[in-house]
Amino acid sequence: MLKFENVNVSYGAVQILWDVNFEIDDGEIITIIGPNGAGKTTIAKTIMGLFKPTSGTIEFDGKQIHIAPTHQIVKDGIALVPEGRDLFPRMTIMENLQMGAHTSNEKKETLKWVFELFPRLEERQKQFAGTMSGGEQQMLAIARGLMSRPKLLILDEPSLGLSPIMVNKVFEIVKILKSQGVTVLLVEQNIHHALEVSNRGYVLETGRITLEGASSELLDNKHVKEAYLGM
Amino acid sequence: MAEITTLIQIFIWGLTAGCIYVLMAVGLNMIFGVMKVVNFAHGEIMMLGAFTSFWVYNYTGINPYFIMFISMIVVGIFGVIIERYGFRKVLGTGKLNEIFLSLGLIYIIQNLSVKLWTDDIRKINSPFSSMTLDLGMLNITYDRLIAIGFTALILISLYLFLTKTDVGRALRATSQNHEAAMLMGVNVNHMYMLSFGIGSALAAAAGTIAAILTPFNPYMGTISGIMAFTVIIIGGLGSIPGAIIAGLMLGLVQNFTIFYFGGAWKDAVAFVLLIIVLIIKPTGLFGEEH
Numbered sequence: 001m002l003k004f005e006n007v008n009v010s011y012g013a014v015q016i017l018w019d020v021n022f023e024i025d026d027g028e029i030i031t032i033i034g035p036n037g038a039g040k041t042t043i044a045k046t047i048m049g050l051f052k053p054t055s056g057t058i059e060f061d062g063k064q065i066h067i068a069p070t071h072q073i074v075k076d077g078i079a080l081v082p083e084g085r086d087l088f089p090r091m092t093i094m095e096n097l098q099m100g101a102h103t104s105n106e107k108k109e110t111l112k113w114v115f116e117l118f119p120r121l122e123e124r125q126k127q128f129a130g131t132m133s134g135g136e137q138q139m140l141a142i143a144r145g146l147m148s149r150p151k152l153l154i155l156d157e158p159s160l161g162l163s164p165i166m167v168n169k170v171f172e173i174v175k176i177l178k179s180q181g182v183t184v185l186l187v188e189q190n191i192h193h194a195l196e197v198s199n200r201g202y203v204l205e206t207g208r209i210t211l212e213g214a215s216s217e218l219l220d221n222k223h224v225k226e227a228y229l230g231m
Numbered sequence: 232m233a234e235i236t237t238l239i240q241i242f243i244w245g246l247t248a249g250c251i252y253v254l255m256a257v258g259l260n261m262i263f264g265v266m267k268v269v270n271f272a273h274g275e276i277m278m279l280g281a282f283t284s285f286w287v288y289n290y291t292g293i294n295p296y297f298i299m300f301i302s303m304i305v306v307g308i309f310g311v312i313i314e315r316y317g318f319r320k321v322l323g324t325g326k327l328n329e330i331f332l333s334l335g336l337i338y339i340i341q342n343l344s345v346k347l348w349t350d351d352i353r354k355i356n357s358p359f360s361s362m363t364l365d366l367g368m369l370n371i372t373y374d375r376l377i378a379i380g381f382t383a384l385i386l387i388s389l390y391l392f393l394t395k396t397d398v399g400r401a402l403r404a405t406s407q408n409h410e411a412a413m414l415m416g417v418n419v420n421h422m423y424m425l426s427f428g429i430g431s432a433l434a435a436a437a438g439t440i441a442a443i444l445t446p447f448n449p450y451m452g453t454i455s456g457i458m459a460f461t462v463i464i465i466g467g468l469g470s471i472p473g474a475i476i477a478g479l480m481l482g483l484v485q486n487f488t489i490f491y492f493g494g495a496w497k498d499a500v501a502f503v504l505l506i507i508v509l510i511i512k513p514t515g516l517f518g519e520e521h
Binding site for chain 1: 397400401403404407408410411413414415416417418
């Protein structure tokens with residue numbers, strides 16, 4: 001479904017991604033793990049066209065998307081729930097969700113589906129997004145991402161800064177999405193949780209993919225255990 | 232103490248002057264909110280609005296309040312062109328480029344207008360110019376009441392557009408978080424053009440109302456443009472309610488100042504007001520803390 005081929009990305013004079021290759025198949029949950037500053041968010045933003053690769057290609061559903069503008073990539077069926085959530089603070093929950101469905105023609109049905117996943121949002125749809133707690137904002141951000149009915153949903157650090165209860169809720173949602181066949185790319189520092197819900201994972205270190213494999217293998221990997229799981 | 236009727240009269244004058252500021256400032260804020268660009272040539276756009284209305288009126292003789300909407304469309308399209316082929320080209324290349332582009336536009340538009348239409352003083356004659364609402368001691372010209380009514384109508388339409396339509400919502404989203412709007416699938420380039428078009432159309436309405444109420448020439452926009460900036464800074468950069476309150480406030484303060492202290496203080500008092508507000512609340516009345 002999504003394929004990175006020898007992608008290089010620079011920010012000014014600094015190269016952030018080096019010859020990155022990876023693939024996501026239909027219905028898979030994929031995790032990219034790695035330390036802070038490894039370039040995980042850059043991968044997410046590059047998929048969305050917010051960064052342009054200096055070389056290499058990104059293919060989505062057989063289409064080259066690395067040359068497309070962001071709004072076109074969204075239309076093609078990818079949604080990013082960005083790190084830090086980036087909600088519209090002076091808009092209500094409902095308006096944020098409507099923005100999520102900006103490119104979609106089936107707003108009503110999608111809204112029903114999203115409210116089933118996040119009943120709290122339905123109760124409080126007139127509240128301003130800026131006045132919600134961090135955990136609720138993360139739920140809204142995921143819900144907003146789903147409103148475009150994406151074929152691929154990218155979650156960038158969805159558990160960052162959340163209480164343990166909310167972290168569990170986030171991964172609960174990922175599991176539900178998995179059971180409904182939504183393809184998800186998880187970019188996470190909460191490695192244990194992330195690998196538990198995903199099929200496969202990639203380890204990104206200083207801009208390079210250094211390790212890849214089935215999630216269960218990565219959880220057992222010596223390097224991953226030492227460097228990321230503190231074992 | 233002045234008579235109450237005189238005070239009411241000054242109040243109405245203040246409100247009409249305020250309406251022109253409000254239309255100018257709301258337009259400027261639309262553009263700033265969505266693009267984070269300050270268009271110093273906003274006063275010259277207003278002047279083009281006045282001239283567009285003047286010439287259409289001159290050749291057709293139809294009611295200038297109807298012409299106002301034609302002028303809004305024409306100047307709105309002009310605004311879109313300026314964005315597309317002017318500001319878009321320098322967007323993100325540094326604030327200085329945007330500032331100089333808009334400063335350059337002031338002189339290009341102003342000088343070209345003088346060249347084409349001379350700097351003679353002109354006026355649009357409203358069919359209601361000799362009609363007044365007679366309330367015993369109090370006389371209010373219909374034109375001032377119509378100006379207030381049209382301003383309210385335009386602002387209400389803008390409010391409905393921004394809150395009730397998909398495109399309006401996308402505009403607000405872009406002004407609140409530009410990158411997030413892109414991630415929702417909004418083509419922000421379209422939003423830039425639209426904000427410039429709407430902002431310029433509002434300036435054209437302000438220019439037409441001003442040209443009906445007072446004589447004008449190609450230099451009319453200079454001080455109006457500066458006042459519009461004063462208003463958005465008093466009201467809080469990017470805040471539309473702030474621009475409305477501050478615009479009306481400035482119109483009233485100026486007109487009462489003229490009455491009590493004389494016309495020479497008219498423009499100075501605007502900056503006194505600005506300084507007072509900035510001392511008390513540095514972000515402006517409705518500005519957000521950053």
